[in-house]
Amino acid sequence: MYRTLRRALCVAAALLLPLAGVQSARADVAAEAAGGGYWHTSGRQILDAAGQPVRIAGINWFGFETANHVVHGLWARDYKSMIDQMKSLGYNTIRMPYSDDILKPGTMPDSINTDGKNTDLRGLTSLQVLDRIVAYAGQSGLKIVLDRHRPDAAGQSALWYTASVPESTWITNLKALATRYKGNSTVIGIDLHNEPHDPACWGCGDTSRDWRLAAQRAGNAVLSANPELLIMVEGVQSHSGVNGWWGGNLMGVAQYPVQLDVPNRLVYSAHDYATSVAQQSWFSDPSFPANMPGIWDKYWGYIFKQNIAPVWLGEFGTTLQPSVDQKWLAELVKYLRSTSAYGGDSFHWTFWSWNPNSGDTGGILKDDWQTVDSVKDGYLASIKAPGFDAGGPGPGGPGDPGGGNAACTAVYTVGSDWGGGFNAEVKVTNAGSVPLKSWKVTWTWSGSQKVTNMWNASHTQSGATVTAVNAAHNGSVPVGGSASFGLGGAPGGGAAPSVSCTAA
Numbered sequence: 001m002y003r004t005l006r007r008a009l010c011v012a013a014a015l016l017l018p019l020a021g022v023q024s025a026r027a028d029v030a031a032e033a034a035g036g037g038y039w040h041t042s043g044r045q046i047l048d049a050a051g052q053p054v055r056i057a058g059i060n061w062f063g064f065e066t067a068n069h070v071v072h073g074l075w076a077r078d079y080k081s082m083i084d085q086m087k088s089l090g091y092n093t094i095r096m097p098y099s100d101d102i103l104k105p106g107t108m109p110d111s112i113n114t115d116g117k118n119t120d121l122r123g124l125t126s127l128q129v130l131d132r133i134v135a136y137a138g139q140s141g142l143k144i145v146l147d148r149h150r151p152d153a154a155g156q157s158a159l160w161y162t163a164s165v166p167e168s169t170w171i172t173n174l175k176a177l178a179t180r181y182k183g184n185s186t187v188i189g190i191d192l193h194n195e196p197h198d199p200a201c202w203g204c205g206d207t208s209r210d211w212r213l214a215a216q217r218a219g220n221a222v223l224s225a226n227p228e229l230l231i232m233v234e235g236v237q238s239h240s241g242v243n244g245w246w247g248g249n250l251m252g253v254a255q256y257p258v259q260l261d262v263p264n265r266l267v268y269s270a271h272d273y274a275t276s277v278a279q280q281s282w283f284s285d286p287s288f289p290a291n292m293p294g295i296w297d298k299y300w301g302y303i304f305k306q307n308i309a310p311v312w313l314g315e316f317g318t319t320l321q322p323s324v325d326q327k328w329l330a331e332l333v334k335y336l337r338s339t340s341a342y343g344g345d346s347f348h349w350t351f352w353s354w355n356p357n358s359g360d361t362g363g364i365l366k367d368d369w370q371t372v373d374s375v376k377d378g379y380l381a382s383i384k385a386p387g388f389d390a391g392g393p394g395p396g397g398p399g400d401p402g403g404g405n406a407a408c409t410a411v412y413t414v415g416s417d418w419g420g421g422f423n424a425e426v427k428v429t430n431a432g433s434v435p436l437k438s439w440k441v442t443w444t445w446s447g448s449q450k451v452t453n454m455w456n457a458s459h460t461q462s463g464a465t466v467t468a469v470n471a472a473h474n475g476s477v478p479v480g481g482s483a484s485f486g487l488g489g490a491p492g493g494g495a496a497p498s499v500s501c502t503a504a
Contacts, residue, residue, distance in 0.1 A: 053344025
């Protein structure tokens, strides 16, 4: 895709939804939650270890690919509080860009505040910090896709190699990461190279430019080190004279599919952006935005619709400032298929970006690295995968005329506290015998704390007493299921209060 200078600087339990009616293919892991274990593909779907369709519904958190050699924002917040917030918002996967620089021995991260936050990262190398992030994400139920974003921190490259980072180094480092996280199913896959673009080709046969052939070489090398990983292969920029976004043109797959030695591991990935990144001819078409589904079908959507392989929209984003961008995002979300209607039989996605400091898109977080851009996040509500009912309806469930008891419990956990403020998560669990339609949580702080922002719920505060009510997308909770919301508050230092939950 076309990069501005600013963008050149930049680039949840896994909350996944099984497709209704699909039975577990493996009785030995049938009891696991959806998303458990390593994943594999079947046609256009991604399945978990138990054979249940799952949906990647995630976020890009960049920084390891830059000169900081670590995810951005750790100068402002603790990494655990960020992951907690991602989970509470309903994102279930983190796409983690990196450059090969972090594989160099002794590479140290820059711009991490370890004074009262991130204290367990003090003195760690970049790879060791990545280990900690992977570990906490896994503990929280999120999945990770590693994204080889750049050969080095200096900038992106059109091809998968440069004069200073040859193909051999690229493959060696991919295998090293595959080996490092072997046996850790938090890391479900590797995106082999970010946004190949001209002169990269697809199917031209020139081994110095043919990205499809390079992806086969690298993908098979990764699978030789860890055969359980998903291999994410992006598109190119141009094919048969048709130009598009960097990494967004997968037209060549129809004639030249990627062939891997291990079956059911291939996921194709596209990128798509709005006018805040660059102008494209389709934005000025008189039929816009009705013309967009046909554009997406042509470039990458046909792979999903023809049941060739899963398709993951690894990057898409916008500032949402121009009205054309608002129409584009609304149309794209509809095209990606709502989770409520289609479950795991959907396009997969990771939004660009979590970070607010992506110059031509901005992020889900605002510039304070705390506050959620609720308008931008709201566009994604229908395609998030925030929870699921793993079983059929029980007593008092849908269709049961006998009714039942609606009840809930809530647990309040402080995720981080830096003295001047804190973040907390509240988990609401359906403790009754019927699905919840809505819930309300109340607590009273012992000190002078005030809510500064809240996500996945709305709130009122009177003195020290706070009442939080579910958002539109998470009020419905199945029997035994749960929903979460998060909050930021100030000042810090408050102990977790007792909470009460009212169900309806």
